[in-house]
Structure formats: C-alpha cells, structure tokens
Amino acid sequence: MTMKNGHHQPLRVSNLHRAAAQPASDNDSLSTASYDGSNSRRKRRSRKSSSVQATRRAFGSSILMNGIFQKLLLLLIAVVIFDIVYFWDAFGDDVDSQGPEAGIHKLHDKNRIENALQSISSKLHAINEAKGASNNIDGGSSNELMLNENKIIELEHEVEIWKGRYEMAVRQQKIDGHDESYVSGVENELLSLHDPMNALNAISNNYEDAQMEHELSIVELQEEKKHRAKNLERYGVDEHIVKILTAANVEIDEELAEQLPTWDDIVSMYGDKPVIHGLETCQTYRDTVKPEDRMLGPAGMFNTGTNLLFELMKVNCDIKEARNAPSVDPSLPIRYREPRRNGMRWQAPWGKHNPPSTHRDKNVAKAWGKGVKQLDFFPVVLIKDPYSWMGSQCRHKYASFWGHDEQHCPNLIRWRVTDRDDTAFVRVKYALEWKQYESLLDMWNKWYEEWEEQTFPHMTTRFEDLLFHGEEVTKIACDCVGGEFTKNFRYVEESAKRTVGVHKGANGLVKAMLQYGDPSKRLTGFTDRDRRYASKNMDTDLMKKYAYVPPILPSS
Secondary structure: OOOEOOEOHHHHHHHHHHHHHOOOOHHHHHHHHHHHHHHHHHHHHHHHHHHHHHHHHHHOOOHHHOHHHHHHHHHHHHHHHHHHHHHHHHOOOOOOOOOHHHHHHHHHHHHHHHHHHHHHHHHHHHHHHHHHHHHOOOOOOHHHHHHHHHHHHHHHHHHHHHHHHHHHHHHHHHHHOOOHHHHHHHHHHHHOOOOHHHHHHOOOOOHHHHHHHHHHHHHHHHHHHHHHHHHHHOOOOOHHHHHHHHHOOOOOOHHHHHHOOOHHHHHHHHOOOOOEEOHHHHHHHHHHOOHHHOEEEEEEOOOOOHHHHHHHHHHHEEOHHHHHOOOOOOOOOHHHOOOOOOOEOOOOOOOOOOOHHHHOOOOOOOOOOOOOOHHHEEEEEEEOOHHHHHHHHHHOOOOEEOOOEOOEOOOOEOOOOOOOOOEOOEEEEOOOOEEEEOOHHHHHHHHHHHHHOOOOOOEEEEHHHHHHOHHHHHHHHHHHOOOEEOOOOOOOOOOOOOOOHHHOOOOOHHHHHHHHOOHHHOOOOOOHHHHHHHHHHOOHHHHHHOOOOOOOOOOO
8 A cells, every 4th residue: 555645545535436346255245235224224215205295195284184084073063062052951041041060950950850750759659559558448357457557657657758858849840940730740649648738738839938848847757757766676675675775875676676685574583673771871971971071882792783883873973072072192003093083982992892890991902992081981782683693603703712613503512412412612712811601602691691780871782773773773872972963874885894804704784684684594504402402591581671582493
C-alpha cells in the first residue's frame, strides 16, 4: 500500500469500486450479506408506504367520513331522542317539571302505586272471600268455632292494614291523575267489606291530613300487632314465667317453651306464694343500726343461691345513706370493698357458708370481710328443698367430702354395703373448724337448725322463691333494711356464679327453672334406700315451716 502525503483514502475508494465489479468470493460473503440486508429494508418501507396510502384512499382523510361510523352515530342520536321524549312524557305538566331526575323518580312512583293498587285489590278480594266463608258456618265443634273466630280476628286486622295502604295509594294516584277507572274499581272492592262507613270516613279530601291520619293509624296497628305477637310468642307459657324471663331479657321461642315447667308444677312443689320468716326483726334492725351503717347480704349453705341474691339486690336495691359511711381502706383489694357503695354486700362478713354460732363476730371472711362491723350486718338466709339441695351437692360439692361417685349420689346409704344401712359420713371444712355429719341430709338438718336458734335480726327465705318470686322477695328484703327499691326490676339470666373453679357448670336462670321447676328431677340419683332413710330422718319441722312437700315413698 503506497502513501501520498500521508493519506490512504484514494486507494480505498478505488479498491471498493473494483471489488464491486468483481464476482463475490467466499471471503467477501459478509459484504454481500450487508448489501442484501440494506436492499431488503428499502423494499419493506416501500410496501408499508403503499399500504398506508391504500387505507387513506379507502377511508378518506377523516374517521367522520366512514360510512359505518356514520350509521352508528345516527342510531345513537335516535336512541337519545327517544329516551328524552319518553322520560319527558313521564315528567307530567311543564309547570311541575324539575328536570330528568325528578321525572325518573315520578315514573317509579307511578309504577309503585299501580303495583300497590293491584296488590291491594287482590288482597281485599281474598279477604272478602275468606270472611264470606266464615259467615256461612252453620255449626261444628267448639274447636272449629274457636279457630274460625281467631281467623276472623286476624282477617279484621289484615283489613285494617290493607285499608291504610289503600288510602295512601289512592290519594297519590288521584293527585297524579292516573288510572281513575282503576282507582274506582279498588274503591268498589273496599266498599264491599264489612263496615264500609269506617273505610269511607277514613278518606280525607286533603292529602296532608290523610297522610297524617294514615301514619297514626299505622302506629296504632303496629302497637296492636306487637301486643298480639307477644301473646303468640309465649307459645302457651304461663304469664308468671313470662314475667320472670322478660325481666331477665330472655326471649321465648318454641323450643324453650316446650322445655319450661308449667306453673302448676311449680305450685305443686312450692306453693303459689313466697315463704319468708324473720320479718318481725326488720324494725329492730332499723331502730338499732344507723342508716349509713346498714348492710345486707346473703348467708346459706353451699348451692342455695347466695350469689344470685347478691346480684339481684345489687342492681335493684339502694341504701342511699350507705354512701356517707366511712369507706373501707382503699388500699385493700377490690374484693374487700363494696363497688357500688349501696349497702349490698356479697356475703356475710364472717363467711356466708359458715355456721353463725361459731363464726359470727369471730371470723373475718377473706372476701368482703375486712373493715366491716359484723353486728351491723343484716343477713338474708337462703334455704333450699333438701332433696334438690342434695342433688346440687352431687354436681358441686364445694368444701364437703363424702363417699360417692357420679352414678351413686347423694349416696345417703352406702351403695356398696348391701347387708345393712350404713350412712356415708360427710366432713365439711369451715373457716374455723372441720365438722362431720352423719350424711348429707344430717348436714342440711343441723346447719339450718342452728340458724333457727339465732335471735339477732335476720330473715330467711327459700331459694325457689328467689327463682320464681324474685321481684317480690328482693323488694321485701330491701324494705326490711330501709333501702329504696328500683322501679324497673332486673333479673339476672346468666349464672350468678363464675364458671371456673368450684362454680364451673353452675346453672343460670333458665337452666335453674328447668332444673328446679320439674318435679321429675327432684329425686334424680336417689335410690329406694336413700329415699326411705330421708323420709325417716328429715327434720319435719323445717319441712313444714318452709312448705316443702315430702316425696311419696317407694312402694316396695
């Protein structure tokens, strides 16, 4: 390669021209491929340009010139015009028109009214036929007559409801000026009902007044319907039980109604009135204890409803002066203090389950016992039917211990011993002592016999009265200590006991009613030997005083 003035370019250009003129060799394949690729790209650009030009020729320079698009646009315009005309026709007069939105609402109102009138007409026709059928009854059984009377009452209420609905529909339909002939037809349907004058008098020429009258009649009908519904919802449950469950906000359904005891069963076991002793000591208590120092709370054996009594008294009774009493040391845990400061205490300050002779003013209960003058405390002692109480002990034995198991309880007579009647001794841990009793029955006898000997102010009532006469019993107890009883009595539906520890599985109000209102459950677990032993060794004076009826002895 030669140089001329230090440049090689003229030599390269001439070489390239010569190479182009010569046939391609194997060594020149790369140059040939490059050239062919360039030529191919030029051809593709040419084809693309031709395609774009063809498209422009077919559709023109603007999309608006497209024939298909123009047809779609015309169709859309036609639909919009149709909708505007249709809706505007539904607007009513031009004076009342308020734009498309108001027109749509008015159209819907018109349709609703027409549907309502059609429904009312068919309903009234059905009512007429049913009432006509009831008037044609020429005899039958008393049950059939009662059934037909109930149906007539239901139909009369249905008529009143549909009359009210008719009023509003007719008023609106007449005001709008639609379907006068149809309205007249429904009026004829209405006039064919019994007592048509009341229906005609209910129609007022003034729409505002008619609307107000309609609203008032609907409220009255709703109240009446609620009252009737309550009667139906009882499902045959006695009003005494309904009152108790209502106070506890318990709804009665058909399933619960089938399980609830009858009031006759309850009366057969406990009588129809509560049994309360010791009310003669109430005046003595009020005379000797200043109002701000008065306190009331439960005492009783295990499983006798002491927690239930506290819950009922806490929310329904208030000794207002108790707020002025010196507060228990605030540094003590809450269980030692009275949260509401209304004089209602959780238990006797010496311990509600402890015998009074050995514990009153001698023992200070761990819970709610400190800082309390025990002689100022008024105990409400709770007793329970001994047979039911022994069954409760089988479920929750607390601090009592005796030989038994789930299949053999109360086991008054040891079931393993068959050749003689040996009792199962019971040992009980009280706060200051252990005591041993011959049997569970002996424990019940001696514990309440000791309370019968006490002369300080107190009252005794039955657990069953707290359950089935709760409002009456708690009011008497509240009045006894000079408290103010609530005007809206509240019952406690849930178990008044905690569901942990020794209280696990304790009954709530509904469960307690099912358990203690059913005579068939009173002797659950008792063998014939247990029943004979109980009949011979029961304290009959206590049974008579608290109106507990002893069960019939087994025949054998």
